[in-house]
Amino acid sequence: MPPPKSNRRTSPRRTRIHGGWVTVVGEASGRECKVLNVSAGGAKLIMEIAPRIGTKFYLSASPNAARRKQCVVIWRRSSTVGIKFLSEFRSVN
Template sequence: MSENRNSVRTRALKGARIVYGNGSMTRDCTVRNLSAGGAKLIMQSTADIPDFFDLLFDDGARHRCVVRWRKLGDLGVEFAENPR
């Protein structure tokens, strides 16, 4: 399988929150792997998650995200601060 990432992802198990709708809507998720340029998020369902949102980590870090791929309970996101 070809690897298209600009940086290597490492395994992670971090709590985070997807924030969208001008901050009025949130969804809890878990970060399963992480790199300088993006992350894999897992949650119950990806239904209703928009293609652009903020990801707020439990430690206070925040990233603007663009969805690059999605499955039923997984999202692959790229941090907008590091566009392809």
């Protein structure tokens, strides 16, 4: 039997309700999202396009942000997604 969810996390999550920006890999335009909580390894987001996005995308603070993180969707529930960070923040060329 797997350990309870709270015990499987490798780093604590902090509540951070603020805006974010999702850019789907392979697409030029992005969409707004809301970051509900974040840890060193991932985050929980709310976004209207959650059911339509693929599994990989970039997360940034704004559409024109100079830095972003590549992410993968771990779970989905309606418009809420749990994501894992695949990279550190990188500069956008």
